[in-house]
Amino acid sequence: MDKLNISYCSDKYQYTMGKTFYDLGLQKKIAVFNMFYRSAPDKNNWAVVSGIREALEMISGLGSEDISFFERFIPGDENHEYREYLANMRFTGNVYCMQEGEIAFPGQPVIIVEGPLIEAQVIETPLLCIMNHQMAIATKASRVTRATTKPISEFGSRRAHGPWAAIYGAKAAYIGGCMSSSNIFTSEIFGVPSTGTMAHSFITAFGCSIAGELHAFETYIKSHYGEPLILLVDTYDTLRCGLKNAIKAFLNNGVDDNYEKGFGIRLDSGDLAYLSARCREELDNAGLKKCKIFATNSLDEYIISDLEHQNARIDAYGVGDAIATSKHNPCFGNVYKLVQIGGQGVLKRSEDKSKAINPGFQITYRIIQNGSFKADVTCLRGDVLSRKIEQREAITLRDERDDTKVTTFKEQSYDFKPLQIQMMKDGVMMLKEKTIQEKRNYYLSNLQCLNETEKRIINPHFYKVDISDDLYDLKEHLIDSLVKEIRDFDEPELK
Amino acid sequence: MDKLNISYCSDKYQYTMGKTFYDLGLQKKIAVFNMFYRSAPDKNNWAVVSGIREALEMISGLGSEDISFFERFIPGDENHEYREYLANMRFTGNVYCMQEGEIAFPGQPVIIVEGPLIEAQVIETPLLCIMNHQMAIATKASRVTRATTKPISEFGSRRAHGPWAAIYGAKAAYIGGCMSSSNIFTSEIFGVPSTGTMAHSFITAFGCSIAGELHAFETYIKSHYGEPLILLVDTYDTLRCGLKNAIKAFLNNGVDDNYEKGFGIRLDSGDLAYLSARCREELDNAGLKKCKIFATNSLDEYIISDLEHQNARIDAYGVGDAIATSKHNPCFGNVYKLVQIGGQGVLKRSEDKSKAINPGFQITYRIIQNGSFKADVTCLRGDVLSRKIEQREAITLRDERDDTKVTTFKEQSYDFKPLQIQMMKDGVMMLKEKTIQEKRNYYLSNLQCLNETEKRIINPHFYKVDISDDLYDLKEHLIDSLVKEIRDFDEPELK
Numbered sequence: 001m002d003k004l005n006i007s008y009c010s011d012k013y014q015y016t017m018g019k020t021f022y023d024l025g026l027q028k029k030i031a032v033f034n035m036f037y038r039s040a041p042d043k044n045n046w047a048v049v050s051g052i053r054e055a056l057e058m059i060s061g062l063g064s065e066d067i068s069f070f071e072r073f074i075p076g077d078e079n080h081e082y083r084e085y086l087a088n089m090r091f092t093g094n095v096y097c098m099q100e101g102e103i104a105f106p107g108q109p110v111i112i113v114e115g116p117l118i119e120a121q122v123i124e125t126p127l128l129c130i131m132n133h134q135m136a137i138a139t140k141a142s143r144v145t146r147a148t149t150k151p152i153s154e155f156g157s158r159r160a161h162g163p164w165a166a167i168y169g170a171k172a173a174y175i176g177g178c179m180s181s182s183n184i185f186t187s188e189i190f191g192v193p194s195t196g197t198m199a200h201s202f203i204t205a206f207g208c209s210i211a212g213e214l215h216a217f218e219t220y221i222k223s224h225y226g227e228p229l230i231l232l233v234d235t236y237d238t239l240r241c242g243l244k245n246a247i248k249a250f251l252n253n254g255v256d257d258n259y260e261k262g263f264g265i266r267l268d269s270g271d272l273a274y275l276s277a278r279c280r281e282e283l284d285n286a287g288l289k290k291c292k293i294f295a296t297n298s299l300d301e302y303i304i305s306d307l308e309h310q311n312a313r314i315d316a317y318g319v320g321d322a323i324a325t326s327k328h329n330p331c332f333g334n335v336y337k338l339v340q341i342g343g344q345g346v347l348k349r350s351e352d353k354s355k356a357i358n359p360g361f362q363i364t365y366r367i368i369q370n371g372s373f374k375a376d377v378t379c380l381r382g383d384v385l386s387r388k389i390e391q392r393e394a395i396t397l398r399d400e401r402d403d404t405k406v407t408t409f410k411e412q413s414y415d416f417k418p419l420q421i422q423m424m425k426d427g428v429m430m431l432k433e434k435t436i437q438e439k440r441n442y443y444l445s446n447l448q449c450l451n452e453t454e455k456r457i458i459n460p461h462f463y464k465v466d467i468s469d470d471l472y473d474l475k476e477h478l479i480d481s482l483v484k485e486i487r488d489f490d491e492p493e494l495k
Numbered sequence: 496m497d498k499l500n501i502s503y504c505s506d507k508y509q510y511t512m513g514k515t516f517y518d519l520g521l522q523k524k525i526a527v528f529n530m531f532y533r534s535a536p537d538k539n540n541w542a543v544v545s546g547i548r549e550a551l552e553m554i555s556g557l558g559s560e561d562i563s564f565f566e567r568f569i570p571g572d573e574n575h576e577y578r579e580y581l582a583n584m585r586f587t588g589n590v591y592c593m594q595e596g597e598i599a600f601p602g603q604p605v606i607i608v609e610g611p612l613i614e615a616q617v618i619e620t621p622l623l624c625i626m627n628h629q630m631a632i633a634t635k636a637s638r639v640t641r642a643t644t645k646p647i648s649e650f651g652s653r654r655a656h657g658p659w660a661a662i663y664g665a666k667a668a669y670i671g672g673c674m675s676s677s678n679i680f681t682s683e684i685f686g687v688p689s690t691g692t693m694a695h696s697f698i699t700a701f702g703c704s705i706a707g708e709l710h711a712f713e714t715y716i717k718s719h720y721g722e723p724l725i726l727l728v729d730t731y732d733t734l735r736c737g738l739k740n741a742i743k744a745f746l747n748n749g750v751d752d753n754y755e756k757g758f759g760i761r762l763d764s765g766d767l768a769y770l771s772a773r774c775r776e777e778l779d780n781a782g783l784k785k786c787k788i789f790a791t792n793s794l795d796e797y798i799i800s801d802l803e804h805q806n807a808r809i810d811a812y813g814v815g816d817a818i819a820t821s822k823h824n825p826c827f828g829n830v831y832k833l834v835q836i837g838g839q840g841v842l843k844r845s846e847d848k849s850k851a852i853n854p855g856f857q858i859t860y861r862i863i864q865n866g867s868f869k870a871d872v873t874c875l876r877g878d879v880l881s882r883k884i885e886q887r888e889a890i891t892l893r894d895e896r897d898d899t900k901v902t903t904f905k906e907q908s909y910d911f912k913p914l915q916i917q918m919m920k921d922g923v924m925m926l927k928e929k930t931i932q933e934k935r936n937y938y939l940s941n942l943q944c945l946n947e948t949e950k951r952i953i954n955p956h957f958y959k960v961d962i963s964d965d966l967y968d969l970k971e972h973l974i975d976s977l978v979k980e981i982r983d984f985d986e987p988e989l990k
Contacts, residue, residue, distance in 0.1 A: 009658035011677040013691030023718040128653035129661050158623035159826050163504035164659035166624050182506040184568050196508030200843040201833035208841040210984050223518040236844045240981045321826035330825035331654050331816035338696035346703040348695040349731045489705050490735040
């Protein structure tokens with residue numbers, strides 16, 4: 001397999017647009033791009049940030065291809081100078097990001113890229129590709145893990161969209177609350193705890209018979225004694241032979257409630273609520289009270305929530321495709337929009353005014369009282385509100401779409417955290433790399449600061465997400481002047 | 496970025512199961528595994544095969560990690576010999592695959608792996624990971640491209656699940672009927688034609704004004720004159736300024752119906768049916784009859800089909816997330832099941848008998864009359880029916896679930912093709928690599944052999960998919976003996 005140079009896993013148009021910027025000498029003009037999303041998948045209202053590390057590595061990789069690479073898709077003598085420029089072009093700007101494990105709300109910049117126009121433009125595609133994937137998976141993992149207090153293992157490599165998605169998706173799933181992953185590389189690269197049991201093919205390899213199943217269980221225990229032992233019991237018939245064979249295999253081979261490494265059975269088909277209750281009963285009767293029951297089989301947050309409501313006797317869940325492909329909503333909607341160029345705020349208009357993007361160089365503050373997140377507000381950097389917040393002065397937040405909705409925080413009554421942290425300065429990474437466990441713990445600690453009603457998997461309450469008056473005014477001003485200009489431009493022809 | 500060794504992008508349990516096989520000396524026992532799917536996404540009834548090349552490369556990569564790699568997830572002195580075995584283990588078996596661009600029906604082996612047990616077992620996860628991804632995308636691309644006779648460009652790298660999914664997904668989309676891709680690497684690696692236009696950020700980089708939009712268009716044309724020129728017209732207001740600016744920019748810069756490289760506008764928001772009609776009218780009035788209209792904006796097969804029914808004046812479509820993530824159904828359901836071990840057929844039972852897998856070493860024949868695909872039948876290799884088919888003798892196919900449904904083909908009245916071709920022999924690749932264009936053409940020629948009613952995107956007719964009597968009998972025999980064995984096993988305790 002070739003090395004996958006993700007920095008150039010891009011759309012061709014990034015480079016054709018770049019050519020025009022280059023021809024005009026705009027390559028050093030300073031641009032600010034925001035990466036943000038408009039609505040979270042599965043009506044979740046918020047999303048879990050993951051992928052920042054890979055995004056920054058991708059940005060750092062700009063300049064790693066030589067000129068021959070560019071010749072292949074930007075041919076022609078007339079492009080020689082531009083190709084030389086690209087081959088020598090490293091990223092020299094600044095990048096501000098939310099941390100992995102942060103909870104991001106719609107419209108907030110998850111990543112802000114401030115740098116020379118072409119450098120900042122061409123990274124759009126790989127940046128979105130990395131971030132949309134990982135935020136889809138991390139957010140889905142958050143939903144699935146919120147459906148139960150039991151541990152969830154991520155098992156979905158076989159359904160992920162290729163090996164990259166398997167490895168980095170499992171990373172995102174761990175940050176989003178999963179307990180472990182089945183993927184070898186995710187464990188190797190990130191130190192995510194790994195889990196694994198056995199497949200049906202392991203059982204059938206011992207011949208298609210009940211005796212074969214028992215033989216499979218017993219030899220597995222013998223060759224893995226001293227490790228966690230989880231036997232898959234539904235190959236032929238869970239209650240009539242699988243469970244009985246498992247109990248026999250455990251007891252015949254010295255595995256009982258004194259076994260210290262953990263042991264259990266896995267149910268992968270049938271009525272999991274019913275089967276788990278029956279299995280629990282028979283395991284208890286056999287004196288195997290510490291034998292855990294794992295459940296798998298196309299599980300998602302809704303099915304798990306339902307099993308929990310039925311008091312299924314399940315100790316842990318394994319989830320595959322629902323998390324690995326973010327099955328109900330595989331397409332996470334981060335976009336990357338130019339918000340400022342040469343110091344001037346810009347925006348793309350939208351027919352629906354409420355969808356117009358926030359222009360200018362921004363920063364988002366999270367307002368915290370007594371360890372609870374109360375509201376977020378996105379400001380222009382250094383604007384009136386941001387200065388007040390930094391001094392913890394009294395502030396009033398107004399809902400952008402309904403100015404009768406007003407919230408006031410008294411001076412010194414709140415704490416705050418700015419959500420976008422500078423992680424790259426003049427092209428140099430400033431990121432103090434955290435461990436995957438720290439990122440996961442950060443997500444879990446953030447989750448604790450949300451209200452219970454905001455964490456529901458169905459119909460969660462909306463959290464307060466606002467913009468500052470100065471940002472609002474800049475946006476209104478840009479839209480109004482555009483509308484006026486369009487009216488004046490168009491009218492002569494309407495007469 | 497590290498090199499991504501896809502051969503080992505696997506679930507840990509493949510290697511823990513392997514340990515038990517190794518301890519029992521089963522590593523050289525010959526196993527046969529089938530990779531197949533049970534139902535196609537989006538009720539499509541059939542799927543497009545893609546990913547075979549990468550799957551075979553993955554299999555060939557077994558043995559490319561040294562012993563230290565295995566130490567990290569199979570630690571312990573007691574595993575030293577097993578780790579040495581794994582580090583030296585290359586794949587030495589045979590692989591039979593459908594060709595890329597083949598049309599595969601449920602239950603048919605898309606890939607058959609015949610080889611020593613551990614070698615054939617451990618490739619399960621990466622094989623499914625590659626194939627599930629590419630078959631999801633190729634099948635979705637097939638659906639989207641069947642919704643119109645107009646060309647479809649694949650634009651979805653930014654929404655794909657990471658860079659691997661972007662690159663190889665775009666490859667699969669091309670095989671499934673797309674005309675081109677925006678991804679640079681897909682074009683580089685596979686020779687897929689590349690396309691690209693411009694983004695809204697290109698327009699807003701010239702300042703948030705109508706004059707800026709015109710400036711953006713004109714400079715783009717100047718720096719790309721002699722290439723295809725497609726201007727994005729909806730940044731501020733499609734009809735009131737975008738289209739007018741585009742027409743002005745074309746005419747001011749010598750781009751008219753005599754321009755040979757192709758030119759057009761792109762609509763990315765609003766009512767595409769209405770806007771395309773209005774744009775067509777104004778373009779025609781301006782004498783730009785050859786100016787093409789491209790449409791994008793969260794399109795999928797249903798929206799495109801609807802636009803076509805409204806006679807939208809759209810010349811080509813760009814499709815992003817719907818194809819790149821197989822949005823409605825991201826999880827393709829290929830599974831990898833042991834069907835034979837040491838010459839004996841095996842199966843995993845299912846509560847639903849109709850879901851029991853087909854055991855034994857199989858081959859699927861496609862029966863063809865007058866250039867039309869009439870029926871498929873999966874046989875045990877060398878069984879009675881397969882010998883008849885190979886001699887083009889008279890055959891009778893029986894529906895597995897309803898034996899009143901019978902189809903007869905007279906002798907010499909039909910042609911046939913076996914669908915699984917041997918592509919690896921004793922671990923050596925036999926694949927004569929085809930170009931991506933050949934694979935796409937193969938898919939398109941297959942599509943022509945299906946009945947129109949089988950190609951509908953909603954409620955397609957079912958194509959006839961059967962199994963041979965010998966395969967049926969083996970399956971029944973295995974299930975019956977299992978059921979009998981389970982009854983006998985269970986009864987003593989019920990008394």
